[in-house]
Amino acid sequence: MDELCMCRLLVVKRTAWTENNAGQRFVSCVKGWNGCNYFRWTDPPVCARGRAVISGLLRRIERNEECCYIWFAEKD
16 A cells, blocks of 8 residues: 555655665655655664675775866866
8 A cells, every 4th residue: 555644645765865764664654844754764773784795885086086077176
């Protein structure tokens, strides 16, 4: 059965990318915080080690992307 939020709309599946919840999936109101604020985690909590590894990888990706932007900007 499909899950509805308090707006009586189908919820949407999303993935969190914050430092504390990186990679964790949840469902929420399709309108986000402009809707009814319905929110429910669908994944179990990630262990502290997993959070640290994911956060470190995300920081590394961000640094690499910044380097690429600078490199391409210098090429123009």
